[in-house]
Amino acid sequence: MSSTVLVINSGSSSIKYQLIEPDEGTVVASGLVERIGEGSGHLRHTYRGKDTTLAEPVPDHGAGLRRVLELFAEVGPDLASAGIVAVGHRVVQGGARYSGPVLVDEKVLADIEELIPLGPLHNPANLRGIEVARELLPDVPHVAVFDTAFFSELPDSAATYALDREVATRYRVRRYGAHGTSHQYVSRTAAEVVGRPLAELRQIVLHLGNGASASAVVGGRAVDTSMGMTPLEGLVMGTRTGDIDPAVIFHLHRNAGMGVDEIDDLFNRRSGLKGLAGHNDVREIHRLVAEGDAAARLALDVYSHRLRKYIGAYAAVMGGLDVLTFTAGIGENDDIVRSEALAGLEFLGIELDPERNAGRVKEPKVVSTDSSAVTVLVVPTREEQEIAQQTLSLL
Template sequence: MSNSFVLVINSGSSSLKFAVIDANSGDDIVTGLGECFGMPEAVISWKYNGEKTEEAITAPDSHHQHAIDRIVALVDTLGFNKDIVAVGHRIVHGGEKFTSTIRIDEEVLAEIESLSDLAPLHNPAGAIGIEAAMKAFPSLPQFAVFDTAFHQTMPQKAFTGAVSNELYKEYGIRRYGFHGTSHYFVSREAAKMLDKPVEEASFISVHLGNGASVCAIENGESVDTSMGFTPLAGLMMGTRSGDLDPGIIEFLMKKGWSQEKVFDTLNKKSGFLGVSGLTSDARGILEAMEDGHEGAKLAFEVFTYRVAKYIGSYMIPLSHLDAIIFTGGIGENSLPIRREILKNLNLLGFVEDEKGNEDARFGAAGIIAKSEVLGAVAMVIPTNEEFVIAQQSVELL
């Protein structure tokens, strides 16, 4: 058995995703999820050799620790605890401090916690996961991989907000971007597919899932991205509004809305869910469209139009375009959404390969359109953020 397994942990405020990854091949050995933390129905489940197991979490106040203790027992029972060489943690926000993967020590952990103002739902949970893992695996090196790190190559003109410079100096208000691990991974895979060095390749990477973002990648580096100071900016998403006039916030608050209600609405009741009045799930939107639901049809049109508009605008920072890359749950699997986005890009000359588009789903990569105008292609590449976390952890060893 290989001795380069990495335990990858993605710790949320009420959940914890984990996987044991072979850092050489990218294969999942075990994948699992602890969820509903803080509630009576808290459970942990995992899949190994195609079989799923689920059990209740009974520890009342320490669900993260209980979940990690259960993972320790699981890898011990399965007999590959000696093959795990590192623990890699997905951390949402690295601010300007962290520009690459880093080995975690007490100082790094304190820095992650100090960035909690920038990601109040995510960084504290990430820190809890790190502390629990350090306690459970005291002899293993632990690494932090940041969602924001890949975007730290953006030029100042791309990350600077058009507000008072004091807001940047005092509070760090600027564009940070997220989904960096995904955009990094698919850009490297796309370069391989095109047989071109990534340092000479330019892409527009389109990560479409419940959260969604676009990234302009020039010579392998992020030069602009649609998410901003928080993941609320940019594209319309499952429940997030994406870009909107900030004056709307003032308007609603003058109408008596509380700050909490405004941001709860923008984060949890907007996007597909808000426009359709039906569901946040793209599959449900497509099904309802077939049944003639007007709200679902409008949500589909707004979403695909906005994605295409961002793709068009992200031609600006690039010297040339090799490929548009679709990834994420929607980007990898939704044929009608990809088709509509490509139709909206007709001025850029993209012609859909209908069979290629149908084939590139459910885990399959492939080229789905070509543009003679730009000498570029559109392609689908399944993302694998856990593999990046495992790989970068092993590289730092």
């Protein structure tokens, strides 16, 4: 077996992992630990096409990662002989200071902890995952790969909010973005698919999952992105509002008596598609639309309208558009969303081919017509592979 990288993505109550051969992009083994800290946890380990599943308590991330290492020893592959050269960790918030992967040391750990106020939902779990992994795998280097790194060098005009400068500087209020590893991987892969140099392309990447974000990428460099200081800004998402007048917060506080935490919960967990239609699963929304449900139809219209709005805006920011790519769960699997998002954009040179666009997409694919001035692609994202490649490139 060639050199491998163990990629770990620690969430608030979960651990996702993949053992990857970065040079070939091969996933040797993968798994998921869910419901950490709850009464009954769930573990799944996949190796050589076989799933091993367990249901047992997982009290904390330390116990979860120990169980993962036991599964590697029991089911395979044995990490001692798997050629593992490093562990790559996904970290959501790297602030403005990290523009690429970094070798984890005490300074990096302190920085990730200091940035918790900017990533309160993710950085604590990311940090704990790194700490535990370093204890359990002390003989290999550990590398942090930041979601925000791809957007750390946005032009000031895109990164800066029109807020009092002293306040913004003191509290580090600016656009940081998210999903950066996905946008970086997809934009680079899109250039390979169309057979043109990355340096000459103006691209829009639409990462559409339960969380959703758009990016404008010129010559391989991000020049704008829809998520802001937090992942709440931008596109309509599964449970998040996306763009909303900030005065709604004052209105709800003054007139509905809602506190900050309640509004935070409303905007992040009870809005978006779920708030509009009662479901954050787009498949369920499609079913309701087919049954004539007006709320579901409106939810899909609002979702598509926001997408078209960002596509037009980013084409203007870049002075044109060469490639537009859909990715992530909805972007890869939902041909209706792809079609409705691009409806009426023929004036931008976008012509979708209905037959090419039909169905789910598992490999990079062109879904526009041969005569379309803008090439429209679907590219399955491989965030773990990007993390593994960045980890190996750093070493």
